[in-house]
Amino acid sequence: MPHGLRTWDASGNLIIDVSTRLTRIIGTQAITPVDGSLSNADFALGTPFWYFTNVPVGKATPVVSFSGTTLTWTWPASTTQFPRDNMTLVYGVY
Amino acid sequence: MAHGLKIINDAGTVQVDELYKNMALFAKEVSTTNTVISAGLSKRTFTYSASLLVNPIFAVRCADYAVARATLSGGTWTVDVFVNDPSGTAFTLYVFGEPIASADTMGFRVFNASGGLVFDSNLKYLRVIDFWNKPFQSGGTPFETRTYASGLTLAAAVVNLSLAQDASIKYHVGLKYSGNDMVVDKVGYGSACSTFGGPSCPIYRGSTDIMVIDCTNY
Numbered sequence: 001m002p003h004g005l006r007t008w009d010a011s012g013n014l015i016i017d018v019s020t021r022l023t024r025i026i027g028t029q030a031i032t033p034v035d036g037s038l039s040n041a042d043f044a045l046g047t048p049f050w051y052f053t054n055v056p057v058g059k060a061t062p063v064v065s066f067s068g069t070t071l072t073w074t075w076p077a078s079t080t081q082f083p084r085d086n087m088t089l090v091y092g093v094y
Numbered sequence: 095m096a097h098g099l100k101i102i103n104d105a106g107t108v109q110v111d112e113l114y115k116n117m118a119l120f121a122k123e124v125s126t127t128n129t130v131i132s133a134g135l136s137k138r139t140f141t142y143s144a145s146l147l148v149n150p151i152f153a154v155r156c157a158d159y160a161v162a163r164a165t166l167s168g169g170t171w172t173v174d175v176f177v178n179d180p181s182g183t184a185f186t187l188y189v190f191g192e193p194i195a196s197a198d199t200m201g202f203r204v205f206n207a208s209g210g211l212v213f214d215s216n217l218k219y220l221r222v223i224d225f226w227n228k229p230f231q232s233g234g235t236p237f238e239t240r241t242y243a244s245g246l247t248l249a250a251a252v253v254n255l256s257l258a259q260d261a262s263i264k265y266h267v268g269l270k271y272s273g274n275d276m277v278v279d280k281v282g283y284g285s286a287c288s289t290f291g292g293p294s295c296p297i298y299r300g301s302t303d304i305m306v307i308d309c310t311n312y
Contacts, residue, residue: 024116
């Protein structure tokens, strides 16, 4: 028998099925204008994804890469058109 | 002794446990562009209170190439939805952020050991189905097409808005839906090279990161 969670909205539409692999946020990271990395074993639970938020207008964003369960952010060269600044990185798996 | 709730499905994947966390749908805007930017490019602007909308992500569903750009100033998020079509083009903007407990009095909720709400069946959670990096591409149109399962309502969030410049046009990457496909191409700003960097006209070759979200029944 299939097992797992199944939910519907108020209109009866199926929102989560037993086969659904739910997206999961693992954490957030305050990013400063220097390169950095973080490791989290939960990256092994699925396929990693991420996004930046709170990015000031006209500022550059780092390049993000993964190796195993380590996420690394690397800033491009700072220019007058695209300087670095603080921002927030949200990361998870799907 | 370990205690709490853990729901595991047929595939052995933990769907929900007391450590679950996800962004949830904050707003859905079924709208049209209303401001002309340049020939063949238009936009519409939305604002949201940052006291309610935390760590947001903005995804657009449109039949022509579209992208959402968000800025935070003071206590307000301002989101511009740009579409490669004239004013009046229809699109849907999906806004996800930190979950806010629903007002519903029925359904299923999971709390963590600290009493914090970690899952509410009345919320519509972020459902990422694809995520990839699109390197800078010069020429060729469209840049890329990806095909997904039928019957899904898909929206795309461009999560790293690196600016690129190809010949004299600076642009961001945007996406459109076409049947079961999500198609990637430029959303142009149409600015002349001379207005962006002076006579030396620097060429930007930013790559872009793209998230495709299943918004079916949202």
